Amino acid sequence: MFLVRPGGKADVSALDQSSIALTHVEDAPLPEQRARRVEWLRVTRWAAVVVWASVVIWRTVTEGFAFNRELVLLYICTGLAAASIGQGRRVLYVIRDWLPFALVLIAYDLSRGAATLVGRPTLWHWQADMDRLMFFGTMPTVWLQEHLKMRHPPWWEVVISSVYMSFFILPYVIAGILWLRDRDEWKAFVKLFVSLNLAALVVYVLLPAAPPWAAARCTATDVAGGPSGPRCMFKSARRVSDGSVLGAMQTSQDGAHGWIERIVGRGWGNLNLHSATALLDQGQASVNLVAAIPSLHAGMSAALAVFLWRRVHRAWRPLLVAYPLAMAFTLVYSAEHYVVDLLLGWALAAVVISVIAWLDGRGLWRRLRAVVRR
Numbered sequence: 001m002f003l004v005r006p007g008g009k010a011d012v013s014a015l016d017q018s019s020i021a022l023t024h025v026e027d028a029p030l031p032e033q034r035a036r037r038v039e040w041l042r043v044t045r046w047a048a049v050v051v052w053a054s055v056v057i058w059r060t061v062t063e064g065f066a067f068n069r070e071l072v073l074l075y076i077c078t079g080l081a082a083a084s085i086g087q088g089r090r091v092l093y094v095i096r097d098w099l100p101f102a103l104v105l106i107a108y109d110l111s112r113g114a115a116t117l118v119g120r121p122t123l124w125h126w127q128a129d130m131d132r133l134m135f136f137g138t139m140p141t142v143w144l145q146e147h148l149k150m151r152h153p154p155w156w157e158v159v160i161s162s163v164y165m166s167f168f169i170l171p172y173v174i175a176g177i178l179w180l181r182d183r184d185e186w187k188a189f190v191k192l193f194v195s196l197n198l199a200a201l202v203v204y205v206l207l208p209a210a211p212p213w214a215a216a217r218c219t220a221t222d223v224a225g226g227p228s229g230p231r232c233m234f235k236s237a238r239r240v241s242d243g244s245v246l247g248a249m250q251t252s253q254d255g256a257h258g259w260i261e262r263i264v265g266r267g268w269g270n271l272n273l274h275s276a277t278a279l280l281d282q283g284q285a286s287v288n289l290v291a292a293i294p295s296l297h298a299g300m301s302a303a304l305a306v307f308l309w310r311r312v313h314r315a316w317r318p319l320l321v322a323y324p325l326a327m328a329f330t331l332v333y334s335a336e337h338y339v340v341d342l343l344l345g346w347a348l349a350a351v352v353i354s355v356i357a358w359l360d361g362r363g364l365w366r367r368l369r370a371v372v373r374r
Helices: 014-027 031-063 069-083 088-118 126-134 140-148 156-166 170-181 183-206 266-271 274-286 296-309 314-333 339-361 364-373
Strands: 002-004 010-012
Touching: 031 069, 069 088, 069 170, 088 170, 088 183, 126 339, 140 314, 156 266, 156 314, 170 183, 170 296, 183 296, 183 339, 296 314, 296 339, 314 339
Parallel strands: none
Antiparallel strands: 002 010
16 A cells, blocks of 8 residues: 655555565566577577578579679678577667668769769879889789780689679678677777778769779870760770870780770689679779779778788788788789779778777777767
């Protein structure tokens, strides 16, 4: 019963307290009920994971590998949501936690429009001149395709095609593993990924630059004034004379095309993954085509190696060294980037990593989060 005191406040007698306590005990789920609920959630979680894996495998078999970053992100987020069933509110955090990755992809696709809005001329000659200066008059991309490109893609082009595409897949896979295993490590990775991408996007807007494959298709007259999308860059380099910005190939292997090609997807022909090549071509045509300085492929591969260096067993470290170097060779040989683009990409990664470490050392990230939460 309630005892009303002169002050108007109600109190509870000892008998009623016992009754309330007994009611709570009766309402609380029994150990058997909790065990059944936990088991039901575990079965549901595994069933969801099996359904997710089946859908991914079916789409891979029928549609080809997921080389589209947005699709990879969708696969990972739905897989994490399935694996989080029964783990409290974790399943609700998937959208919130992975939103930064989606925003980075959107910002990248919009960067070309932003560069046009700013009105900065596109760099066409500077990168080629720097590469010739560093290699004593030789253009590395031209030299590599003269000596290594064959009529039909050799087996090692499968490797370089895979290395190139790892840029669109590996960071998200690493983020997914960290999200499941260690949230602090995941936060550290998100800081690195988002900071490096945003820094590169700022440069892309302020300093648009054409890649080697585009320069091989255009003459100095075609790109006078620094246009960002001249007609020549959408044609084959076959019809361009020695007057192209990149310069013409002087020799070639028997049967190989005697002009500079964008060949990063050729290797998949050996695996009959022609749909992957077509998807890559489609994706390359829809993003910023003059975002070559700095090379985000080179910068991200180096940043991943640095991030994972102390987080993996020593036996994996040689692979961490080989990965950025393999990416560098891939980018230059396939005419995706100049060597100077790679150096600037590595430099940007080093700057971003150093700034993050400096901010962490002074606790500025925590203060920034506190301000944002207010």
